[in-house]
Amino acid sequence: xxxxxxxxxxxDEQLMQRAARGSDRAFEELYNRHARRLQGFFARRLGSDGxxxxxxxxxxxxxxxxxxxxxxxxxxxxxxxxTIAYNLCKNHFRNQFTSIDEEKEEVAADTDIELQMxxxxxxxxxxxxxxxxxxPLAMLFSLHYEEELTIPQIAQITSLPEGTxxxxxxKVMNTIKQQLxxxxxx
Amino acid sequence: MRISDKDIARAAxxxxxxxxxxxxxxxxxxxxxxxxxxxxxxxxxxxxxxxLLGFWTNSHTQGEPSVTALVDTVYVTAKESSARLDTLxxxxxKVPLPTTKQARRTKVRRAKVNKQKCDxxxxxxxxxxxxxxDLLVNR
Numbered sequence: 001x002x003x004x005x006x007x008x009x010x011x012d013e014q015l016m017q018r019a020a021r022g023s024d025r026a027f028e029e030l031y032n033r034h035a036r037r038l039q040g041f042f043a044r045r046l047g048s049d050g051x052x053x054x055x056x057x058x059x060x061x062x063x064x065x066x067x068x069x070x071x072x073x074x075x076x077x078x079x080x081x082x083t084i085a086y087n088l089c090k091n092h093f094r095n096q097f098t099s100i101d102e103e104k105e106e107v108a109a110d111t112d113i114e115l116q117m118x119x120x121x122x123x124x125x126x127x128x129x130x131x132x133x134x135x136p137l138a139m140l141f142s143l144h145y146e147e148e149l150t151i152p153q154i155a156q157i158t159s160l161p162e163g164t165x166x167x168x169x170x171k172v173m174n175t176i177k178q179q180l181x182x183x184x185x186x
Numbered sequence: 187m188r189i190s191d192k193d194i195a196r197a198a199x200x201x202x203x204x205x206x207x208x209x210x211x212x213x214x215x216x217x218x219x220x221x222x223x224x225x226x227x228x229x230x231x232x233x234x235x236x237x238l239l240g241f242w243t244n245s246h247t248q249g250e251p252s253v254t255a256l257v258d259t260v261y262v263t264a265k266e267s268s269a270r271l272d273t274l275x276x277x278x279x280k281v282p283l284p285t286t287k288q289a290r291r292t293k294v295r296r297a298k299v300n301k302q303k304c305d306x307x308x309x310x311x312x313x314x315x316x317x318x319x320d321l322l323v324n325r
Binding site (some may be wrong): 028 | 194196200215
């Protein structure tokens with residue numbers, strides 16, 4: 001006898017399959033799981049405007065809902081969700097004429113951050129560094145270290161080769177460490 | 187203190203959790219605003235409006251002529267069809283008589299024309315007006 005699993009016990013992919021077959025409850029479960037984290041992602045990437053982040057999160061889920069029937073079995077749900085989120089951010093920055101040139105991937109050297117190396121100060125410093133970092137690099141850092149997506153997933157989301165993603169992440173990490181090192185010996 | 191990659195990764199996750207905790211997320215039921223098909227809203231809306239309009243017109247047409255009375259009568263000329271006569275109605279047409287033997291047998295025969303209607307009696311007295319009253323009696 002087959003006993004249907006509770007929605008909360010199902011994986012994202014199983015829920016998405018059910019949503020693709022027309023289950024609104026399954027989609028709502030997915031929303032409840034990922035909405036907060038996605039809104040946080042938007043809040044960090046777009047700035048401190050909470051309403052804007054909420055709107056973007058809303059938009060991302062509506063797009064996902066509209067495209068739910070095109071979901072194919074085996075596709076990673078989080079990759080799909082963050083692909084939508086990544087594209088929304090990219091379009092937003094493009095519309096704002098924010099430069100995302102590869103040339104500007106240098107972090108401002110004169111960052112004046114007062115640091116003491118305890119956890120809370122480190123977080124503040126990191127927040128400030130990420131804010132000043134060029135968006136493509138900050139986005140990669142956020143996807144990998146904050147949203148904990150794997151390098152192949154990020155490569156899929158950003159349409160970049162895995163090697164490029166790895167090297168850029170390495171570069172970002174080195175830059176952050178270098179920036180924070182200035183304050184290690186203070 | 188030396189900062190490693192792990193410290194930075196951990197700080198990033200803590201930063202994420204800290205910021206996510208402060209976020210207010212609207213429930214999905216309030217988020218979604220699906221558009222119903224236009225016809226699905228138009229039909230009930232028309233029904234409700236019609237219903238209310240019916241009530242409203244009823245309350246204002248007491249003692250007034252009905253809407254149909256306000257409309258001019260339209261006469262339509264229809265092509266006249268040949269009316270069928272009733273079988274009981276008198277016609278000038280000749281009705282054929284039944285020709286079967288049975289019908290012929292039931293036919294009433296006429297009495298002979300030259301048959302004498304009364305008998306004559308001789309030798310009776312004649313009245314002063316010379317009319318034989320006794321002979322006028324039918325037998």
